[in-house]
Amino acid sequence: MRKSTLRNILSLLLKLIARIKVYLFSKIPQNQIVLLKELYFRFLKFLKEINLIMSNSYSFFSYFWYPYKLRDSRYENLLRTIYKEKSCNLIEVGTSDGEHAYHMIKTAQIFHPINKVNYYGFDLFEVFMEEDMGKEYYPKQPPKFKYVKNKLEATKANIYLYKGYTKDTLPKFIDTFKKENHKIDFIFIDGGHSVNTISLDWNNLKNLMDYNTVIIFDDYYDNDEIIQKYGCNLLIDSLNRDIYEIEILKPQEQSLQDWGILKINMVKVRLKHQIQAEKNNKF
Numbered sequence: 001m002r003k004s005t006l007r008n009i010l011s012l013l014l015k016l017i018a019r020i021k022v023y024l025f026s027k028i029p030q031n032q033i034v035l036l037k038e039l040y041f042r043f044l045k046f047l048k049e050i051n052l053i054m055s056n057s058y059s060f061f062s063y064f065w066y067p068y069k070l071r072d073s074r075y076e077n078l079l080r081t082i083y084k085e086k087s088c089n090l091i092e093v094g095t096s097d098g099e100h101a102y103h104m105i106k107t108a109q110i111f112h113p114i115n116k117v118n119y120y121g122f123d124l125f126e127v128f129m130e131e132d133m134g135k136e137y138y139p140k141q142p143p144k145f146k147y148v149k150n151k152l153e154a155t156k157a158n159i160y161l162y163k164g165y166t167k168d169t170l171p172k173f174i175d176t177f178k179k180e181n182h183k184i185d186f187i188f189i190d191g192g193h194s195v196n197t198i199s200l201d202w203n204n205l206k207n208l209m210d211y212n213t214v215i216i217f218d219d220y221y222d223n224d225e226i227i228q229k230y231g232c233n234l235l236i237d238s239l240n241r242d243i244y245e246i247e248i249l250k251p252q253e254q255s256l257q258d259w260g261i262l263k264i265n266m267v268k269v270r271l272k273h274q275i276q277a278e279k280n281n282k283f
């Protein structure tokens with residue numbers, strides 16, 4: 001049987017499984033769901049081993065993989081990017097409860113040996129203060145460091161978590177990281193939401209960028225008043241388009257606030273040179 005026919009059959013099969021999944025997951029106990037997900041992960045790794053997963057087969061991957069609430073949300077961009085870029089070394093500013101981190105790591109592990117995937121997460125964890133909620137436009141208390149560490153270490157990836165304000169933790173981290181000549185291929189900036197904190201995070205993290213690094217920002221808002229204080233708009237709009245390739249990612253999501261609806265996108269930034277090289281080589 002031809003590979004493309006086999007791929008079509010598998011794709012149809014996964015669509016069917018995805019439909020059944022929604023029904024079944026409401027009936028199955030949580031521990032069995034975890035087991036099922038692990039089996040699917042192993043199945044994907046097997047497909048990769050026999051070269052059935054190609055770089056453009058993202059939809060194939062996504063049918064069953066996503067937790068239901070992730071599908072069609074803006075967070076899908078994280079997994080799609082990691083999948084397509086085959087990222088292995090991940091930074092997330094704003095790990096929070098580690099839910100998206102967990103799925104980002106598992107996605108990276110499809111293409112890389114499980115223990116070769118590195119995740120570096122930054123958050124306030126218990127250091128989070130009442131006043132940070134208003135200042136950083138973030139309404140929830142993040143969970144405890146230990147809880148998140150245990151959850152992420154269950155993936156068997158190398159997990160490095162840094163507790164504290166990124167204005168303090170990032171410069172030290174970057175200094176050591178560069179000295180040790182490590183590489184980063186995926187960065188997600190989603191910590192404090194104030195214009196000032198996002199700019200600080202960018203100014204630190206851009207030092208780790210090379211032509212293989214993709215940076216995703218959350219919190220690109222569709223509101224002229226809000227963006228003066230919060231979100232990445234002012235920063236993104238100030239970046240030099242000759243140096244950076246910038247893409248506002250879909251879907252746009254709507255978040256209900258006290259004053260009305262806030263529309264939010266993610267933004268992808270990478271060094272332009274690589275994009276040009278990729279286009280020339282028709283990757």
Ligand SMILES: C[S@@+](CC[C@H](N)C(=O)[O-])C[C@H]1O[C@@H](n2cnc3c(N)ncnc32)[C@H](O)[C@@H]1O
Nearest residue numbers: 094095096100123124136142165166190191192
């Ligand atoms: C929107 S949540 C992150 C959500 C997470 N990235 C996800 O996809 O599920 C923002 C997180 O950033 C953390 N945070 C806010 N300000 C911060 C700062 N200045 N330094 C480090 N972490 C910060 C908060 O504790 C919170 O957990």
